[in-house]
Amino acid sequence: MAILRYIIPILSVFLLTGCYEDFNPEIDTKPVLCLNSLITAGEPIEVKVTHTWMFNDEKSERNHDVKDAVVTILANERIVGSDYLPKEGDKIRIVAESPTYGTAMAEVIVPLATPIGKVKVTPSVTNIWKRDDMPNYEMLADITFNLNIEMDVNDPAGTDNYYHFGYNWFGSDTDGSPTLSIGQFEYNSEPIFKEHIGVFETVMGNDEDTQFVFFSDRQFSGKTYTLHLNFSNNSFHVNSQEYDESRLECGVNLYLTTVSKSYYNWAVYKWNVDEGITGDLSDIGLAESKWGYSNVSTGAGVVAAQSSVKYTIDLKEFLKTTLNNK
Amino acid sequence: MKLFVLSLMLCFSAVCMAQNVTIRAVNQPASVVFRSIVEQTGKNFVYSSELLKDMRVSINVKNKPLKQALSIIFKDSDIEYEIKGRNIILKRKPKPEKRVNKSVVSTERPIIPKQNAVVPKMLEEVVVVSRLEAPAVETAEIGAKKLTAQEIINTPVLFGESDVIKALQMQPGVSEGQEGMAGMHVHGGNADENLYMLDNVPLYQVNHFAGLFSAFNAEAIRYIDFFKSSIPAKYDGRLSSYLDVRTKSGSPEGHHGSFRLGLTSGAFNIDGPIGRKTTYSVALRRSWFDVLSIPMLALVNSSSDDEKIRFRYAFMDLNAKVTHRFSNKATGFISVYFGNDVLKTGSCDKHVPESGWYDDDKCDLHWGNLVAQTGLNYRINPLISAEFTAAYTRYFSGMKHDWLSKEISSSGTTESHSISKTNNNINDWIFRADFDWRPNDANRVRFGGNYILHSFLPARTDRNYTVGTTQTLTRDSTWAYTANEANIYIEDDWRISEKFRMNAGLHLSLFNIDGKTNYGVDPRLSFSYRPSENWAVKAAYARTNQYVHQLSQTYLSLPTDQWVPITGKFKPQNADKVSLGAYWQSDNKMFAASVEGYYKVMRNLVDYRDEYYLQPPTEMWNAQLCSGKGTAKGIDFKIEKLYGKLTGHISYSLAWSDRTFPDKNGGLTFPARFDNRHTINILLNWNISDKVSLNAAWTGHSGNRFTLLPQVWESPDFGTIYSGDESPLKTRLNNYQLPFYHRLDLSCTVRNKRGYWTFGLFNAYCHMNTVAIRRTHNNANRPVFQKVKLLPIIPSISYTWQF
DSSP: OOTHHHHHHHHHHHHTTOEEEEEOOOOOOOOOEEEEEEEETTSOOOOEEEEOEETTOTTTTSOOBOTTOEEEEEETTEEEOTTOOOOTTOEEEEEEEETTTEEEEEEEEOOOOOOEEEEEEEEEEEEEEETTTOTTSSOSEEEEEEEEEEEEEEOOTTSOOEEEEEEEEEOBOTTSOBOEEOOEEOGGGOGGGGTTOOHHHHHTTTTSSOOOOEEESTTTTTSEEEEEEEEEEEEEEESOSOOOGGGGOOEEEEEEEEEOHHHHHHHHHHHHHHHOHHHHHHHTTSBOOOOOOOOSTTSOOOEEEEEEEEEEEEOHHHHHHHHHHO | OHHHHHHHHHHHHHHHTTOEEEEEEEEEEHHHHHHHHHHHHOOEEEOOTTTTTTOEEEEEEEEEEHHHHHHHHTTTSSEEEEEETTEEEEEEOSOHHHHHHHHHHOSSOOOOTTHHHHHHHHTTOOOOOOTTOSOGGGSSOSSEEEEEHHHHHHSOOGGGOOOHHHHHTTSTTEEOOSTTSOOOEETTOOGGGEEEEETTEEESOOEEGGGTEESOOGGGEEEEEEESSSOOTTOOSOSSEEEEEEEOOOOSSOOEEEEEEESSEEEEEEEEEETTTEEEEEEEEEEOHHHHHHHHHHHHHHTOSSEEEEEEEEEEEEEEEEEEEOSSSEEEEEEEEEEEEEEEEEEEESSOOSSEEEEEEEEEEEEEEEEEEEEEEEEEETTEEEEEEEEEEEEEEEEEEEEEEEEEETTEEEEEEEEEEEEEEEEEEEEEEEEEEOSSSSEEEEEEEEEEEEEEEEEEEEEEEEETTEEEEEEEOOOOEEEEEEEEEEEEEEOOSSSEEEEEEEEEEEEEETTEEEEEEEEEEEEEEEEETTEEEEEEEEEEEEOEEEEOSBSSOOTTOEEEEOOTTOOOEEEEEEEEEEEEEOTTSSEEEEEEEEEEEEEEEEEEOTTGGGSOTTSOGGGGEEEEEEEEEEEEEEEEEOSSSEEEEEEEEEEEEEEEOTTSGGGOOEEOTTOOSEEEEEEEEEEOSSSEEEEEEEEEEOOOEEOOOOEEEEOOOOSSSSOOSEEEOOOOTTOEEOOOEEEEEEEEEEEOSSEEEEEEEETTTOOOOEEEEEEEEOTTOOEEEEEEEOOOOEEEEEEEEEO
C-alpha cells in the first residue's frame, strides 16, 4: 500500500486548487514504424507491425496496423521464411520497410535455456478434512497445505542472463473438475523479485503488492542461486468418497524462462510506470517524463525472445501419505 | 621580483596614506558613508552597533582631509571620534545627564547612563561583519549581494513564511526551479550546486516540506552574503553559488524578543544578556499543520466505520547561540542549529474481523540537519584577527515502513509482516581557522584552512518480510564511506590605486575517499576599475570544485534525495566562470544600476542516465548515473533604488543553459530544465508611513523546459501482467518550453505598539502557471494533452508580537 496514497492528499492542499486545461501542443511529429514480437525457441516468429500516432489524435482508436510494410526476418544473418523455427542462440533480426512510415529494425538473440537445478519441496498441511470425519458429505478429502520450494537456478557463466519465473498447476477428477488449487504465491518470500525496486520506491511502499517475477543474474553471475518459492493456502479437494489413487495425481509446474534483455527491460519499465511512484509524479510534472522502453531502431516497439524449461512437482505421494497418516 | 612587488605595494600604500577623501551623500545611513571612507583610507571604524542606530548623514566633500570630513559628519551629533592608528574610534560625547532625561521620555529603546562607561570597553569588540557592506561600485566582487534580515522579511512569499532562498530567487541570475519551492538554480546550475553555510558550517538539508519552506528561520538571521559570479577564495565545494548565513548574537542591552503566529507556523525568538559579558539568542520555529490535522482527521475517522487514517506532519527548527566576550580581543560562541521534518502516515482497519483481511500500515519519515559548533573570534593584534570554528554537522534522513496484514479464516490466521527501513546520513567533523590580516591600508589578506572528516552513509535499506513462520531479511546498499577533506586558501583584496582594485586568491582542496585522493586547484581573480566615483567596471574569473552531489529522482526536495560523494569512475565536478560587469551609482547613492555578463563551463556533472531505472539499485548507485558537461551564459541587468520611502529593484536576465551527456539524449546537447531565456524580477518596498509598509514582488520568465512525449505506440502483449496499453515514444530531452510564467506576490505590514500584522497574497492576480504537460483522457474519454496548473491566489496572515 503505497504511502503516496497519503502524501498526495497533503500535496492536494495545493494541488486541489490547481487545474488542468486541455490544449494541443504545436510540436512537429512524424509517425514511425513500431515492431512488436516475442520470439520463443521452437515456435514460429510472429511480428506485429504498427505505426506511432499523436496521442491526442482524434482517430487514435483506429487500427494502427501497417498494411504496406514488408517484413524481412534474418536468422544468423540469413533471410528465413515465416516457417522458420528459431533455435536457442539464434541471432534474429527483423527489418520492416514501409513506403509510408519508413524503416524499422530490431535484433535479438534467442537466449539459451537455463536448466533448473536441484528442487527441494517442503509441503506442510495446515488443515485437513477426510471422508471419515464427514461421512455425510460427498468428499474424499479437503486438504489445505503450504508449499515451500527451494529451486536452484544454475546460471551459466560468461553471459548476462535475465529470467522470468512462472508456474501453473494441474490435477482433475474423473469428471474433469479440478482437484488442486494453488492459493497464494508469496512474492515477498523471494527478495530477488524486488531487486529492481530502489530506496525511493521502497519507502513509498511500492515494494508491496507487486507481482513482479523477473530477475537478473547480476547478483549471482555464473553461480547457483536458490529461489525461495512459497505457495500458501493451497487446497486439494475431491468431491467423491471413493478412494482412487488416480484422483491424487496432481502437481505444480515451475517454469524458468530465460528472457532477452529487451524483455526484462520492458518488464522493469512497465513496473516503473504502472506501479512506481515516479510515474505518478512525472504525470504532474514533478519528475522527469518516462518514455516506453524500446529496442527497435525507431524507438517504438519491443522485440524480445525467450527459452523456457519446466520442472514438475508431483504431489501425489505427499497427498497419499497425508491421507493415510491421519 | 619579490623586491619589486614589495616596492610597488609600498608605493601604492604611500599613495593611500594621503588621507584625503571624496564623499557625496544625502541623508544616507552612516554605515554606508563609513564604508566609503574605509574603502578610500583603509581605516576601520570601531563602534558599538547601538551608537549609530538610525543615524543618517549628508555630506559633500571633494578631496578633503579625513579629519575635516569626520568633523562635518559628526558636527550635529552627540558622537565624537578619535583616529587611533588604523582605527577610527567612535563614542558618545560625555553628556550623560541630558541623555538620561531624554531616555525617560523617548519611546525608543532607552539609553542606559552606564553605557558611556561601557562603550569604550566594547569599542574593540571582535565582530564578524559582512564583506559586502560597501556599494557594488566600491568592491571588486561581481554578482555579490548582501541581504539583511529585514530585506528577507520584506520579500512577499507563499504563506507569508519569510524565506531566505525565496528572497534570493528575486535576484537576477537566480531561477526558482519548481513553482513555490525553495529551490535555487544559479546561472544555469543545478539545485545541489549551491553551498549553504550557517556560521561557517555547511548545511546539506536546507528545505522543509518538500521544498515549500527553507530551513533558515529569518528571525535568527543577522545577514547573508551571497556570491554567484566572482567567488572569494574562502569558499569552495560547490559549482554555482555560496550563501554565507550569519546568525544573530544576543543584544547586551536587554532582553528582547518576538512571537509570531502565522497560517502555517509559529516562531518565538528571544535574546539578551547573561551577566556583563555574555549574551544569548534563541529562535524557535515550528509548523502547526499537525495541530490543524488532528480535528480534521478525527472527523474523517469518525465518519468511517472500517478504517482509521494516520497522518501527522510537522517541521521545526531551532537556533540557539550563546556568545561570551572574554576580553576586548576575544569573543567566543557556542551555537546549535537543529532542523527536523517529521511525517507519519498510514492507516489501519478499526476492527479485527472474525474472518477476512486485516491491515495495519504505518510509515514514518524524518529528515533534517543538526549543527553544533563553537567558535572564537580573536584579534591577534590590531592588524590580524582570526575566527576559529569547530563543528559537528549531521544530515539525517530516515524512513520506516511497517505493514501488517492478516488473513483470518476458520482454519486459522495467516500473517504477513513487512518492515523496510532506509537511512541516509552524513556526519561531518569540521575544524577551520580563518584569518583576516591588514598589512597596510591598501591590502586586506584573508587566509585560512579547514579539515573535514566526512562519514557518508548514502543509503542503507533493510527489508524484513515475515510470512507465517518464514522470515526473509535483506539489506541493500550497504555502502558507507569515510572521507577526509582539507582546504586552504588565501586571497588579497588589494586597492592598487584610487581607481584600480583587485581581489586575487587561490583555494586548494584535497578530498580523499575510497583510497583515492582528488585535488582541486582553484584560482580566483576579480578586478575593478573605477574611472569615476560613480562608475566601475569589473572582470572576474573563478574556478570551483565540488566533491559531493545530490541525487534526486523528482523535482521536489524529499528525504529520499541522497547526498553522495564522488567515487568510482566519477571525477570531481568543476566549473570555470568568467564574468564582466559595469556598475553605476547616483551621486547621492540612492540609485544604482549594474549589468553583469558571464560564461560558465561545468565539467563532470553527474545526472541520472536515460532509463536509469533499468539498472537495479542493488548495483552501485553509480550504475544509474552518468557524467557530462554543461555551459551557461547570460547577462543580468539590475536597477535599484536603495534608500527612501520607496526602495526596490528591477532586474532582467537573458540566459542560456545547456547540458551534454554521452548517456543522455543520444549524446546530443539539450537545454537545461531551467533554461529560462528571459527573466524579469521587480521588487518594491514602500514604507507608506511609520506604521504601514507595502511590499510587492513580480516575477516573469520564459517557461521551464519540459520533456513532452507527443507520440505513442502500441505496447507489446507478451502474456504477462506487464503488457497492453500504449507507450510514449522517446523524444529529445526538454524539447518543449512551457508558457511564459508570471506571478505577483504582495504583502502589507501594519505596525502597532506591540508588534505588527503581515498580510500576504501569493499570486495576487491568480494567474495559474503551467508547471507540466500531462497525457490523459478527458471526461468524454478522449485522449488529450493537458496543462497542469498548480498554485492559485493564496492569502496569508500573521501577527508578530514584539517585546
